[in-house]
Each structure stands twice: as structure tokens, then as C-alpha cells.
Amino acid sequence: xxxxxxxxxxxxxxxxxxxxxxxxxxxxxxxxxxxxxxxxxxxxxxxxxxxxxxxxxxxxxxxxxxxxxxxxxxxxxxxxxxxxxxxxxxxxxxxxxxxxxxxxxxxxxxxxxxxxxxxxxxxxxxxxxxxxxxxxxxxxxxxxxxxxxxxxxxxxxxxxxxxxxxxxxxxxxxxxxxxxxxxxxxxxxxxxxxxxxxxxxxxxxxxxxxxxxxxxxxxxxxxxxxxxxxxxxxxxxxxxxxxxxxxxxxxxxxxxxxxxxxxxxxxxxxxxxxxxxxxxxxxxxxxxxxxxxxxxxxxxxxxxxxxxxxxxxxxxxxxxxxxxxxxxxxxxxxxxxxxxxxxxxxxxxxxxxxxxxxxxxxxxxxxxxxxxxxxxxxxxxxxxxxxxxxxxxxxxxxxxxxxxxxxxxxxxxxxxxxxxxxxxxxxxxxxxxxxxxxxxxxxxxxxxxxxxxxxxxxxxxxxxxxxxxxxxxxxxxxxxxxxxxxxxxxxxxxxxxxxxxxxxxx
Ligand SMILES: Nc1ncnc2c1ncn2[C@@H]1O[C@H](COP(=O)(O)OP(=O)(O)O)[C@@H](O)[C@H]1O
Ligand SMILES: [Mg+2]
Ligand SMILES: [Zn+2]
Numbered sequence: 001x002x003x004x005x006x007x008x009x010x011x012x013x014x015x016x017x018x019x020x021x022x023x024x025x026x027x028x029x030x031x032x033x034x035x036x037x038x039x040x041x042x043x044x045x046x047x048x049x050x051x052x053x054x055x056x057x058x059x060x061x062x063x064x065x066x067x068x069x070x071x072x073x074x075x076x077x078x079x080x081x082x083x084x085x086x087x088x089x090x091x092x093x094x095x096x097x098x099x100x101x102x103x104x105x106x107x108x109x110x111x112x113x114x115x116x117x118x119x120x121x122x123x124x125x126x127x128x129x130x131x132x133x134x135x136x137x138x139x140x141x142x143x144x145x146x147x148x149x150x151x152x153x154x155x156x157x158x159x160x161x162x163x164x165x166x167x168x169x170x171x172x173x174x175x176x177x178x179x180x181x182x183x184x185x186x187x188x189x190x191x192x193x194x195x196x197x198x199x200x201x202x203x204x205x206x207x208x209x210x211x212x213x214x215x216x217x218x219x220x221x222x223x224x225x226x227x228x229x230x231x232x233x234x235x236x237x238x239x240x241x242x243x244x245x246x247x248x249x250x251x252x253x254x255x256x257x258x259x260x261x262x263x264x265x266x267x268x269x270x271x272x273x274x275x276x277x278x279x280x281x282x283x284x285x286x287x288x289x290x291x292x293x294x295x296x297x298x299x300x301x302x303x304x305x306x307x308x309x310x311x312x313x314x315x316x317x318x319x320x321x322x323x324x325x326x327x328x329x330x331x332x333x334x335x336x337x338x339x340x341x342x343x344x345x346x347x348x349x350x351x352x353x354x355x356x357x358x359x360x361x362x363x364x365x366x367x368x369x370x371x372x373x374x375x376x377x378x379x380x381x382x383x384x385x386x387x388x389x390x391x392x393x394x395x396x397x398x399x400x401x402x403x404x405x406x407x408x409x410x411x412x413x414x415x416x417x418x419x420x421x422x423x424x425x426x427x428x429x430x431x432x433x434x435x436x437x438x439x440x441x442x443x444x445x446x447x448x449x450x451x452x453x454x455x456x457x458x459x460x461x462x463x464x465x466x467x468x469x470x471x472x473x474x475x476x477x478x479x480x481x482x483x484x485x486x487x488x489x490x491x492x493x494x495x496x497x498x499x500x501x502x503x504x505x506x
Pocket of ligand 3: 346347348349350351358359360361364365
């Protein structure tokens with residue numbers, strides 16, 4: 001009995017691992033079995049394949065059909081196995097030539113009427129196909145996405161169209177290539193009037209990659225500020241853009257099949273579950289913190305997030321990765337984000353508001369701010385207050401400086417950091433001051449005489465912890481980099497000290 005073989009993939013994190021679909025048709029009562037750790041959706045594949053065959057007038061052989069997905073110990077999830085299983089059957093039935101089928105990796109879901117429906121992870125599958133020197137067979141709608149892998153792509157609308165192509169009856173058109181890497185238009189910083197110190201803090205956050213907490217009453221412009229951070233960050237380089245797109249692809253697919261150089265901006269609602277935030281759940285899909293990889297994770301109303309969700313962010317913020325636990329495996333997703341958090345100063349929102357008093361000073365603010373754990377606070381280098389914008393500021397003409405000017409300064413400061421940490425990083429990948437710690441940081445950030453004296457005084461007066469001390473050094477290093485200064489001066493230390501934790505926050 002001969003075994004027909006077709007290649008497909010299983011997703012482990014963003015990696016598409018090779019899976020061999022082996023199909024045997026043997027003597028015996030008519031059955032159709034799929035083995036090799038298939039989950040429920042893969043099991044249902046049988047029914048979809050059977051119907052899709054019937055829809056194009058092909059009957060499954062009335063014999064014993066066994067499909068094995070190998071290796072057996074790799075979990076198989078999702079609906080993209082339909083098409084490779086169908087193709088394996090076609091080879092086993094002698095409809096499609098074995099060598100031809102073997103020159104592709106196939107992914108796709110089959111509708112009952114034989115159409116090929118879109119699936120997640122096509123970009124990643126295409127990259128795996130490229131590594132194996134094979135072409136890719138994927139759903140028609142996923143053709144533009146597959147294009148980025150640089151392999152030969154067959155993107156049929158239906159199973160019949162695929163069969164006709166492989167038999168040479170009617171050749172499929174190559175899929176439309178997507179637009180070149182897209183640069184989206186982002187909201188501009190010049191739309192924000194006044195708020196000079198908040199904009200300064202945003203620039204520092206962008207320059208050094210620092211996490212930022214904004215405390216201020218509703219309507220102060222916190223969301224507006226956060227949304228303008230991706231615009232002042234340097235765009236993704238092509239390699240980074242590809243990695244970000246691979247995460248988006250396994251999460252469901254790329255919108256219009258485009259690869260974007262814009263940094264992701266994700267703003268999950270405070271009711272988000274842990275699975276939504278860090279990934280996991282039934283399919284171990286990436287969560288918001290991974291979808292924001294290399295970009296911005298904006299958490300508005302920070303204290304309203306559940307404690308469990310906030311705690312689950314500590315690992316990605318520390319390591320740049322999220323580990324999602326599965327029944328029998330762990331899946332790792334890249335999750336290097338810049339956290340921008342916003343909150344009201346107190347539960348009622350009026351603490352410090354000149355026009356209306358908070359009814360329960362100081363408890364209202366203390367209780368509210370205590371909801372954020374110390375370890376999370378420790379990962380946020382910059383804390384600022386955003387006061388309500390005054391009427392006189394709103395009537396000002398728009399500022400002359402906007403996103404373009406600020407982005408140029410951010411890029412210059414980042415170039416200085418890249419060069420520095422290439423020399424200092426001791427094998428670890430450090431790109432920004434925010435990622436420097438311990439003696440790497442101390443070697444990078446040495447204040448001059450005056451600066452050191454001020455820092456020592458502050459350590460005593462403000463009772464800075466070791467972490468607090470390092471936070472000041474990191475921010476001071478960024479301030480000096482923005483100024484193009486080699487050594488950290490007293491002014492840099494003084495400004496860095498002003499971004500320390502807020503009044504009620506421990
Ligand atoms: N500094 C500002 N310049 C111009 N418009 C502003 C400014 N601050 C707030 N606004 C206006 O107020 C609205 C509310 O701002 P928003 O960012 O949502 O505040 P917050 O997130 O702090 O509650 C914005 O959509 C914008 O129209
Ligand atoms: Mg808001
Ligand atoms: Zn209050």
C-alpha cells in the first residue's frame with residue numbers, strides 16, 4: 001500500500017514547523033480517520049473535505065482512508081489542514097502527480113461547497129516554504145500576504161481551481177502583489193496645543209524607549225498624547241516589519257496583506273482578560289502585548305485593569321517575551337513593547353482639579369493609586385502629571401513644531417544609543433537606555449562631579465531605592481543623549497528626578 005505525502009505546517013508561536021500529511025487508502029470497510037494529535041477543528045476537517053469533494057463531483061473511495069499528521073507529538077490546531085489533507089487524498093487517488101504536490105507547502109480551509117477559505121499564519125507558512133525550497137498553496141484571499149515570503153504562490157479560490165491548475169487544464173493567475181511596504185499617515189503632535197511638559201516627556205520616552213505613566217483628569221489629552229507616540233518613534237526596519245507582521249499573521253492575518261513600517265499601537269480596554277492581554281486560551285493565540293511587539297501598548301485607566309492582568313505583564317516587560325502555557329507545551333511570542341499608561345489621579349477624577357474638588361481627599365487618590373503593584377511601577381521610568389489644558393492654551397495657534405521635528409531628534413538620540421550599546425552590551429541585545437541595567441547602565445551613565453553630588457543628595461532626601469536610583473540614571477542618560485552630551489550633567493539629573501513617582505504613589 002502506497003502512502004501519499006503532502007507538506008503543511010503547525011504553528012508554534014510565530015514559527016511554522018513542518019508537518020507531513022500522510023494519506024493511505026487501503027482495503028477494508030469505508031472509514032476516514034485522522035490521527036496525529038488533531039484538535040477538534042482538525043477532526044472536523046474530515047467532514048469539510050468529504051463535502052468539498054462531493055461538491056465537485058468527486059466521491060471519496062469507499063475504502064479505509066487513514067490520514068496521519070506527523071510528527072505526532074506536535075499539537076495540530078486550526079482549520080488550515082483541510083487543503084493539505086484534500087491534496088493528499090487527490091495524490092493517493094491518482095488525480096494529482098505526487099512530485100508536483102510535493103513541491104508545495106499547503107494551507108487552507110475548505111468550505112462545504114469546495115471553496116478555499118482564508119486562514120491565519122499564511123505569511124509564516126510561506127517563510128517555512130521558502131526555507132524548504134518549496135512553493136506555497138494558500139487561499140486566494142491570502143495571496144498578497146503570501147507574496148512577502150518570496151516563494152512561488154498558488155492561491156486558488158476553490159479546490160476545483162487547484163485541481164485544474166495542477167492537472168494543467170487551467171492555469172491559475174499568480175496572486176496580485178500587495179503594495180510596497182506601506183507607510184500609514186499618523187496623527188501629528190502639532191495637533192496638541194500647550195502641554196509642553198507632557199510633550200517633552202513623550203519625546204524622552206520615545207528617545208530612550210522608556211515606559212511612561214501619565215496621571216491627569218479626564219479630557220486632559222492623555223489619549224491624544226499616547227496616540228502620537230508611534231509617529232515620533234523611528235519606523236520599523238524591513239526585518240522588524242516582517243517579524244511584527246508574522247505575529248499579526250498567526251493572530252488572524254494581515255489587513256489587506258500589507259506589511260507596515262509603522263509601529264503597532266494597541267490599546268486594549270481595561271476589561272481585557274488575561275488571555276486577551278498576554279495570549280493563550282484555547283488556541284494559544286498571541287495577546288495584545290505580542291500584537292504590540294516593537295510598538296506601543298497603551299493602557300488607559302490603568303488601575304481599572306484586573307490585578308491578575310497587570311501582574312501578567314511583568315514578564316513581557318522584563319524579558320520582551322511572553323510564554324503561553326499549553327496543556328503539554330509552552331509557546332513563546334515576542335513581546336517587546338513600550339508601555340504607555342494613563343490614569344485619573346483618583347477614583348472620582350477630580351483630585352488636583354482647580355474647578356472641582358475631590359470629595360474624599362486623600363483616600364480617594366491613595367486607594368486608587370495603590371491598585372497598581374510596586375513591581376509594575378518599577379518598570380515605568382517616567383511618571384508625569386498632565387494638567388487639564390487651559391482655555392488660553394486652546395486658543396493658541398497650532399505649534400510650529402510637530403511630529404517631523406521631534407522624530408528627527410528621537411532618531412538622533414537613538415543612533416547614539418545604538419552605537420554605545422554595540423560596544424557595551426556584553427552579548428545581550430540592548431538598543432535603548434530603557435533596556436540597560438546594572439553595570440552596563442552604570443558604565444554608560446556616569447554623571448559629572450555636580451551631577452553626582454545632586455544624585456547622592458537625592459538618594460538620601462528622597463530615600464531612593466536601588467531601582468529608583470537606576471531609573472534616574474537611565475532617564476538622565478536619555479536626556480544627555482537628546483542634548484548630544486557625552487557626560488551627564490547636573491541639569492540632566494535634576495530633570496530626571498522630576499519624572500519620579502507621583503505624590504501618593506509610595
Ligand atoms: N492640548 C490639547 N490640544 C488640543 N485639543 C485637546 C488638547 N487636550 C485635549 N484636547 C481635546 O480634548 C479631547 C479629549 O482628550 P483625550 O486625549 O481623550 O483626554 P484624556 O485621554 O486625558 O481623557 C481630545 O479629543 C481633543 O479634542
Ligand atoms: Mg483618554
Ligand atoms: Zn477623588
